[in-house]
Amino acid sequence: MSPLGSVRQVQKINQELLPEIEQIRRTDETGQKWSQKSYPGGYTSYATLNRLDQFSTSFLNIRNKIDLQVQKFSQHLDMDLQGRKLIMTNFWVNIMPPKTVHSMHIHPLSAISGTYYVQTPKNCSAIKFEDPRIVCFMGSPPRKTRARDDNQRFISLTPQAGQVILFESWMRHEVPPNLSRQNRISLSFNYDWI
Template identity: 40%
Template structure:
């Protein structure tokens, strides 16, 4: 008898991808945070435990060259991830349609969610002090398991996976994968830049697009 596993869930992790750019990226994140009044107002109104530019700014690569350089790295890695997934995208290509800053302090977290209307999502980790919140990934089959019994501690696959990103890492996943950021136990800021990629027909992408 042989056991065969099907339907794997892929995670694309590039360790230390940002090692040479961390200082510039962190400086750029704090610069944006300092001047983004609309972003702070949104965070206060929504009870966000820190700062995010998600609802206020959609042009980070135009505001600081560190984000423009980051976007070039993300474009290359998103394409490599799509190829590793054996996607047939036809005439469409991957397009980063959102890029935003997240800064979380002690106790800061982000509850479970997915990223609708995207195909690849992920995060670039700019500052990850000791005790910073881990990334929690949920088995996408969980809603269908119903009466499935709990797993033993030695099970090779878990219902939830906990990943501790390192400063300088980039992690990508398919946008339907439910995930969350666990509460940070560090007094120092956890700084990251998250992103979404969608598939767009060549004819619909502006001529001045970054790629």
């Protein structure tokens, strides 16, 4: 998890994004209906407006910054791209009002996924990752609540507005209930190996 710019830069970016995100939510009636069924209590443009980088320059600017982070991340992972590239294929908004949850899932067929945080009010949800070896543990005893991160079965990261988090798309993750009194707002994305 790392900031996408200085505190001032990301504050400015997020102030520009918030009204655009609200406009998207208000006008995307198909997405609202989809969200009622698939994202109870919240709104996501995942099924309807999932190329936000083509929606406005604000989103395109964010995409350009994320592109650089994804490039660094793939190098950190020693990915051998074999002449192909990691290309953003989806970019969508998530609005999580209080008590909304997003259950455990992966991002099928993508290589790297992640989220940029636009609004993270006090007590809003962390993002929680599951140890991918969990199906192998069988008779293995549970770990202490205060076990070090390397030994935990789940890792929760508390986001701050302006930060981006990247992970390999096969990592199962969820967003537990938003215990804040305000909306938790983020932009999520997928990069495919193309």
